[in-house]
Amino acid sequence: MSRRGLAPRISWPTPFTRRRVKIFYREISIDTVATIVNDLVTCGALPISVAMHAAVGESSWFADANRMEALVAGWAEGCRQAGAVWGGGETPTLPGIVKEEAIVLAGSAIGKVEPKSQRITGDVKDGDKIIFLASSGVQTNGLSLCRLIASKLLQGYQTPIGHGDSRTYGEALLAPSVIYVKFVAECQNAGIKLNYVSHVTGHGWRKLMRLDEPFVYEITNPGEEPALFKFLREAGPIELREAYATFNQGVGFAAYVSPANAEAALAAAKASGYKAWLAGTVKKAGARKAVVIPSLGIEFDGSTLQVR
Amino acid sequence: MSRRGLAPRISWPTPFTRRRVKIFYREISIDTVATIVNDLVTCGALPISVAMHAAVGESSWFADANRMEALVAGWAEGCRQAGAVWGGGETPTLPGIVKEEAIVLAGSAIGKVEPKSQRITGDVKDGDKIIFLASSGVQTNGLSLCRLIASKLLQGYQTPIGHGDSRTYGEALLAPSVIYVKFVAECQNAGIKLNYVSHVTGHGWRKLMRLDEPFVYEITNPGEEPALFKFLREAGPIELREAYATFNQGVGFAAYVSPANAEAALAAAKASGYKAWLAGTVKKAGARKAVVIPSLGIEFDGSTLQVR
Numbered sequence: 001m002s003r004r005g006l007a008p009r010i011s012w013p014t015p016f017t018r019r020r021v022k023i024f025y026r027e028i029s030i031d032t033v034a035t036i037v038n039d040l041v042t043c044g045a046l047p048i049s050v051a052m053h054a055a056v057g058e059s060s061w062f063a064d065a066n067r068m069e070a071l072v073a074g075w076a077e078g079c080r081q082a083g084a085v086w087g088g089g090e091t092p093t094l095p096g097i098v099k100e101e102a103i104v105l106a107g108s109a110i111g112k113v114e115p116k117s118q119r120i121t122g123d124v125k126d127g128d129k130i131i132f133l134a135s136s137g138v139q140t141n142g143l144s145l146c147r148l149i150a151s152k153l154l155q156g157y158q159t160p161i162g163h164g165d166s167r168t169y170g171e172a173l174l175a176p177s178v179i180y181v182k183f184v185a186e187c188q189n190a191g192i193k194l195n196y197v198s199h200v201t202g203h204g205w206r207k208l209m210r211l212d213e214p215f216v217y218e219i220t221n222p223g224e225e226p227a228l229f230k231f232l233r234e235a236g237p238i239e240l241r242e243a244y245a246t247f248n249q250g251v252g253f254a255a256y257v258s259p260a261n262a263e264a265a266l267a268a269a270k271a272s273g274y275k276a277w278l279a280g281t282v283k284k285a286g287a288r289k290a291v292v293i294p295s296l297g298i299e300f301d302g303s304t305l306q307v308r
Numbered sequence: 309m310s311r312r313g314l315a316p317r318i319s320w321p322t323p324f325t326r327r328r329v330k331i332f333y334r335e336i337s338i339d340t341v342a343t344i345v346n347d348l349v350t351c352g353a354l355p356i357s358v359a360m361h362a363a364v365g366e367s368s369w370f371a372d373a374n375r376m377e378a379l380v381a382g383w384a385e386g387c388r389q390a391g392a393v394w395g396g397g398e399t400p401t402l403p404g405i406v407k408e409e410a411i412v413l414a415g416s417a418i419g420k421v422e423p424k425s426q427r428i429t430g431d432v433k434d435g436d437k438i439i440f441l442a443s444s445g446v447q448t449n450g451l452s453l454c455r456l457i458a459s460k461l462l463q464g465y466q467t468p469i470g471h472g473d474s475r476t477y478g479e480a481l482l483a484p485s486v487i488y489v490k491f492v493a494e495c496q497n498a499g500i501k502l503n504y505v506s507h508v509t510g511h512g513w514r515k516l517m518r519l520d521e522p523f524v525y526e527i528t529n530p531g532e533e534p535a536l537f538k539f540l541r542e543a544g545p546i547e548l549r550e551a552y553a554t555f556n557q558g559v560g561f562a563a564y565v566s567p568a569n570a571e572a573a574l575a576a577a578k579a580s581g582y583k584a585w586l587a588g589t590v591k592k593a594g595a596r597k598a599v600v601i602p603s604l605g606i607e608f609d610g611s612t613l614q615v616r
Contacts, residue, residue, distance in 0.1 A: 053361065053405070053414050090414070095452070104405055105364050108416035142401075257354040 003143045017241075023238050026074035027176040028105060033078025036109045036176035037210035038199045038253070041184045044120040045111030047082045052089030058099035062091065067082050071105075074176070081179040084109065122211050123198045126284035129219060130208070134275035135252030139177040141201040142247045146173055149235050159235075165227035169235075172228045180253040182272040187255075192264045196256040200248040206305040208254055214289035214302065219280040222293050226250045239301050242293050242297050256282060274286055333375050335484040336413065337382025338389075342485035343448050344389040344417045346507045347560070349492045352428040353419030355390045355589045358383075360397030361414045364405035370399065379413075382484070389487040392417065426496050430504045430519050434592035438525060438571035442583035443560030445536050447485040449509040450555045454481055457543050458473070473535035477543075480536045488561040490580040493537075495563075504564040508556040513599055514613040516562055522597035522610065527588040530601050534558045549606050564590060 037047045062068055090106065100106055107201055113119045138146060150169060150176045154160045157170030165172065180199065187194050200207050208217045229250065233243050243249060257265045262278060269276035289302030326592065342453050345355045360383055370376055387394045397415065406412055421427045446454060458477065461467045465478030473480065495502050507520030508515050516525045537558065551557060566574045570586060577584035 051416060053416075055412050055414070092414075094412060096455075097407060097412055099405060099407055102405040104402060104412050106361050106363070108359060108361075109420050119398075187336065 018281035020220040023066055023070045024121040025070040026077070027174045028181075029074025030078045030081075030176035031126075031140050032105045032107055033075060033178045034084060037078070037082040038083065038177075038180050039113075040109050040111045041181050042120060042197050042199065043113065044118045044184065044188070045113045046185055046188075047084035047109045047111040049180060050109040051107050051236075052091075053104075054089065054091045054106070055094050055098050055104040055106075055181065056091070057093075057095060057100045057102055059093040059104060061093075061101070069169055078179065081186065082109075082181045084111075096218045117188050120194050120197055122182075124196045124211060124213070124215060124256050124282055125258070126282065127259055128195055128214075128256045128282040129259055129265075129278060129281060130219065131249045131255045131257065131262065131265050131269065131279040132184060132223060132279040133180060133253040133255070133269055134223070135200070135226075135248045135250055136176070136178050137172055137175040137226070138247055139201070139252055140173075140234075142204075143173070145236075145238075145246065146232065147201070149232065153235060161227055161228035161231035162195070163230045165231075169231065172231075178252050179273070180190050180274070181275075183255070183269050183274055184254070186268040186272040187265060190264065190268050192257065192261050192268055193257055194257060194265070198254050200251050200254060200255075203305055204243070204247050204249065204295070206245055206247045207299045208291050209289055209300070209302060209305060214285075215285050215287045215292045216283045216288055217280060218283055219291065219293045220295070221277060221279050222296060223250055223279065225276060228268075240296065243299055244293065244296070245300060245304065246272050250278075254279070309398070309496050331374055331378045332482040333378040334382035334385070335482045337379050338386045338484035338487070340413045340415055341383060341386025341390060341447050342487045343347035343509075344415050344486050345386070345392065345419075346485075348417050348419045349489050350428060350505050350507065351421065352492065352496070352502070353421045353490060354428045354493055354496075354517075355392035355417045358390065358392045358417040359395040359415050359500060359614075360399075361416070362397065362399045363402050363406050363412040364399070365401075365403060365408045367401040369401075369409070369436055383415075386487060390489045391421075391493065392419075428502050428505055432504045432519060432521070432523060432564050433566070434590065435522075435567055436503055436526065436564045436590040437567055437573075437586060438588040438590060439563045439570065439577065440529075440531060440559045440585055440587040441488060441491060441563070441567065441577055442487050442531070442562040443508070443534075444557045445480055445534070446540075446555055447509070447560055450512075451481070451542075452473050453554065454540070455539065461543060469535055469539040470521040471535035471538045473539075477536075477539065478531040480539075486560050486582070488582070491561070491563070491577050491582055491584075494576040494580040495573060498572065498576050500535055500565065500569050500576055501574070502563055502565060506562050506564075508559050508562060511555065511613055512551070512553045512555050513559070513601070514553055514598050514608045517597055517608070517610060517613060522589045522593075522595050524593045524596055525588060525599045526591055527601045528603070529585060529600065530604060531585060531587065533556055543608055548604060551556050552601065552604070552606055553608065553612065559587075564585070569607075576605075 040047055081194055150156050159169045161169055161172050198210055291300040407430055458464050467477045469477055469480050506518055599608040
């Protein structure tokens with residue numbers, strides 16, 4: 001479905017109800033599917049079906065045709081990008097539990113590792129190359145901090161982010177998340193072994209050292225910091241080190257491959273439509289576990305990452 | 309796990325925080341798993357894995373150890389009753405979306421029809437017998453109406469329901485839902501073909517005529533109406549017909565089998581621990597579609613059921 005297909009097709013009874021409000025539920029719906037399938041694909045499973053769970057505080061939520069159409073179009077678009085079908089779902093109305101005007105949008109997916117040898121197990125070795133795939137913005141992590149920052153801005157979400165980017169803060173935050181399924185599928189099709197992949201979500205770049213085995217992840221090419229993150233650091237203010245520990249800073253997905261596969265993996269990412277680059281190298285340094293970014297003077301020791 | 313295993317094992321720092329409040333999150337957790345797996349099993353798929361999605365309004369929700377222990381024990385118990393593993397989940401904190409003190413508890417399950425011939429397709433025939441499996445109370449449907457009724461009662465949820473049942477209204481409402489997976493599994497093991505099964509949830513007994521093909525479902529033995537529903541009808545007040553159109557009235561699951569299989573299916577239900585009885589017969593009557601309960605003088609025409 002093209003963006004043109006999203007123009008409201010249902011007419012309102014009276015002209016004065018046509019508020020000129022920009023609706024972002026398409027983007028939010030894509031974000032939700034992205035969060036689910038990007039998780040799933042890290043084990044090498046390609047999504048088959050994604051179900052929606054949309055809980056609202058009042059049933060009238062679903063009566064706004066523009067909003068509903070955007071929500072539905074976004075979920076369908078997310079499924080399409082993930083190569084999955086939309087496997088139904090539930091739309092409970094929960095007064096007294098979900099706030100009026102709000103929606104708790106969630107879902108679940110099933111996928112398949114096929115054949116089993118495509119399972120991504122995390123067998124990273126000394127010298128492996130790290131490939132970064134770009135994010136589209138904060139995606140779905142660090143948003144509580146972003147909301148806090150919005151509450152302190154005079155223009156709130158209407159504040160222009162600047163740094164050569166013409167969008168407002170709200171628009172930039174609501175850019176739909178990137179779905180990385182096609183990259184994994186393309187590598188599987190091309191026979192490129194992914195030793196490990198990690199999406200960069202909560203805990204920012206510290207997430208790059210999620211594996212138990214101690215390695216030093218040296219990022220020699222962190223890429224250009226997108227305008228939104230520069231804006232966030234100034235508006236917070238947030239220290240550079242803190243930004244890299246919290247936000248994705250322009251990197252949504254990392255793949256770890258043997259040096260012999262690095263060029264092919266990079267080509268697979270580009271062929272499937274992603275902005276990607278060779279970012280660094282995995283190094284064995286005794287028992288040391290860390291992410292180091294020499295050009296930014298940042299080091300995260302293994303102890304700074306506590307994930308379940 | 310026995311009920312004894314649920315006694316709080318974590319001691320509180322000071323005695324005065326030991327409020328003597330009865331916690332029902334174990335029951336609510338079982339309800340949630342039940343709602344998911346009872347849906348899944350209607351196609352003949354036995355659950356493999358059930359994932360939890362617990363969204364709260366404030367992270368302190370999870371800090372109440374008694375409540376959390378009950379929630380976790382209930383989910384585990386539900387999975388156990390469903391023969392499934394607990395497949396992880398998510399626990400997002402969503403301030404401003406979920407109300408303070410509230411939780412949106414949801415989940416999803418995957419299951420497998422094995423072999424494919426066990427798929428329940430709805431090939432009901434004239435003369436098929438209808439077997440009812442008892443519910444434990446309202447289970448998870450009609451609760452908005454139950455909450456409305458509670459708000460009108462002087463003693464609210466503390467009102468005794470009477471009719472020979474010593475529980476309060478709140479206790480009766482919060483009885484954990486029955487999980488019907490074992491019945492379906494037992495029938496599959498015993499080679500008893502289930503032509504169709506339906507759980508009785510929203511739309512009460514009208515749900516018995518969910519199949520597209522027109523049949524008259526004659527219920528000659530509706531069973532004894534449980535005390536809770538007698539109480540609800542008086543407290544509402546709710547007409548008898550309306551009660552059967554809205555609540556499960558003591559029946560949580562219906563199985564449709566050939567007359568030759570009726571006794572065996574009944575025995576399978578009892579062998580797997582369910583209260584069950586032979587309730588009625590499916591009859592072909594031209595294009596007529598209806599549920600009729602002669603002993604109660606109730607008939608629901610096909611047009612009264614509109615489900616998606």
